[in-house]
Amino acid sequence: MAAMSLASPDPTLFPFDFLAPPPAVPGLVQRDALIAPEEENALIAAIDAAGLAPFRFQGWLGKRLTASFGWSYDFDRGRFEAAEPIPDWLEPIRLRAAAFAGLAPDALVQALLIRYDPGAGIGWHRDRPVFDRVVGISLGHPATLRLRRRTAAGFDRAAALLVPRAAYLLSGEVRRDWEHSIAPLAEPRWSITFRSLADHGLARR
Numbered sequence: 001m002a003a004m005s006l007a008s009p010d011p012t013l014f015p016f017d018f019l020a021p022p023p024a025v026p027g028l029v030q031r032d033a034l035i036a037p038e039e040e041n042a043l044i045a046a047i048d049a050a051g052l053a054p055f056r057f058q059g060w061l062g063k064r065l066t067a068s069f070g071w072s073y074d075f076d077r078g079r080f081e082a083a084e085p086i087p088d089w090l091e092p093i094r095l096r097a098a099a100f101a102g103l104a105p106d107a108l109v110q111a112l113l114i115r116y117d118p119g120a121g122i123g124w125h126r127d128r129p130v131f132d133r134v135v136g137i138s139l140g141h142p143a144t145l146r147l148r149r150r151t152a153a154g155f156d157r158a159a160a161l162l163v164p165r166a167a168y169l170l171s172g173e174v175r176r177d178w179e180h181s182i183a184p185l186a187e188p189r190w191s192i193t194f195r196s197l198a199d200h201g202l203a204r205r
């Protein structure tokens with residue numbers, strides 16, 4: 001897949017303030033203000049109107065509501081499938097997410113929208129190996145991304161604050177060796193997750 005240099009980012013892609021906290025784990029990169037404050041409510045409304053449905057896992061219904069575009073992974077049937085195309089309203093966000101991740105925009109083949117109502121979270125997991133890089137964008141209330149890696153003695157643990165309108169990238173060690181989760185939230189949060197395919201992606205689903 002085509003890589004794009006981040007050495008001289010297009011300043012029109014990131015017109016907002018930029019803070020880069022130190023990484024909690026190698027491969028985790030965060031940046032503030034991928035989304036402008038005046039964009040946030042419209043994005044939340046667009047996510048709410050995107051046909052969200054409860055996350056399904058082997059017959060079990062989760063509290064978080066999701067919609068996938070481009071590709072989706074059906075956890076009920078264990079199948080990776082083509083989904084509706086990524087909608088036009090997400091394109092400007094995909095452009096910024098791709099620049100942040102050092103990828104060409106069309107490398108981000110999947111967009112996953114999630115709404116976490118109070119009481120919803122996401123359990124410990126590693127994203128499916130069919131995917132490579134993961135860019136997450138947070139809207140609404142802040143949350144903590146919990147990270148853990150199994151060791152002989154138990155777990156190494158780390159955490160990253162997910163502030164609204166900011167983005168995080170998972171690649172390398174944090175993507176390969178660590179699991180992540182978000183504890184059930186007291187206030188609503190929305191996220192947009194873009195993913196690229198692993199090199200073996202479509203061959204080994």
Ligand SMILES: O=C(O)CCC(=O)C(=O)O
Nearest residue numbers: 112114122127136191193
């Ligand atoms: O909402 C988020 O930022 C996390 C989403 C996530 O971990 C996932 O969909 O695998």
